[in-house]
Amino acid sequence: MKKKNILWLYLFLLVSMLDIFLTANGQQEERLYTKTLIMPLLGMYFWQVSHALKNTYIRKAMMAALIFSWIGDTLLLWQQLFLYGLGAFFMAHICYIFAFKISQKQPFKIGTVNFLKLFLYNLPFYIGAAFVYFLVNPGLGPMKIPVVAYIIIIVMMATTARERYKETSPESFWQVLIGASLFMISDSIIAINLFFKPFPEASVLIMGSYVVAQLLIVRGIQAHYQ
DSSP, X not given: OOHHHHHHHHHHHHHHHHXXXXXXXXXXXXGGTTHHHHHHHHHHHHHHHTGGGTTOHHHHHXXXXXXXXXXXXXHTTSGXXXXXXXXXXXXXXXXXXXXXXXXXXXXXXXXXXOHHHHHHHHHHHHHHHHHHHHHHGGGTGGGHHHHHHHHHHHHHHHHHHHTTTTSSOHHHHHHHHHHHHHXXXXXXXXXXXXXXXXXXXXXXXXXXXXXXXXXXXXXXXXXXXX
């Protein structure tokens, strides 16, 4: 890996750890300078390592996902903009679904589908999403429709990641799958903390799982094309 590329990765990790430190210490104002830098740095890293994918849909989809994630990160710094932040991440997941779908050996192959087997493979994601919804449902109020829509799209993102099994290299598959799963966990903690029962460790767990999720997804997509 070129030194210029690894520099962006180191900067991403450094700023991410600093943001988690500020989160743990409750220094929300200072996070305006750290949280808003996390995704641009990861975006620069992916942009540098994906020159071979210039003008391809996969590069555009990944960059769009990172940009929407950056918008979501920024908006979620203010509680009154939560719904707009949710919308930004909704768009990010749509971009990730597209990216996961086309980063396969035969992305548009049409064959027979065993729906029972597919359901069983995806069952852990369905159970996790249903459990979180069961917990937060009483406290959703007017946010019910946006949150349900978001739950559906993030489950679709995670199951699309799982469907890459044997359609890419093991390294790419596992990094993307673990990243997508951590993304679900991060968002589940947000929902539980906001709509069910707040707990002091939530913010650190949210950012820690989120940062690792985004990095693993980027590295996993990168691994598919190397």
